[in-house]
Amino acid sequence: MATLAETAYRLRIVRRAQSQFLRLWAMERLRQPRRSTPEVPAEVQKRLVDPFDRDWTLMYRGDVLDD
Structure with missing residues (x-):
């Protein structure tokens, strides 16, 4: 059960990092x-x-379909 809790904790960290990355990316694009x-x-x-x-x-022209 400890590994499940650790995995859930790591996933929350990754989700926050992804959210922060997307927020910074959007600000950079603006x-x-x-x-x-x-x-x-x-x-x-x-x-x-x-x-x-x-x-x-x-x-x-210039599209992926252009062979």
């Missing part, structure tokens, strides 16, 4: 300036807006 999104070239915007252009690869 202090950093927001990154602007990269400008999409005009020709790519035109092709994305075209309803008859069925080339879906434009939407996945």
Whole structure:
């Protein structure tokens, strides 16, 4: 039974450490300036807006799905 109590105590310590880490991470993120999104070239915007252009690869450029 002592090992169960010790494990529970260690888990509480880990939970507090995780909570503190996430709180500090969130505060750090708030202090950093927001990154602007990269400008999409005009020709790519035109092709994305075209309803008859069925080339879906434009939407996945630089994504994990891009092979």
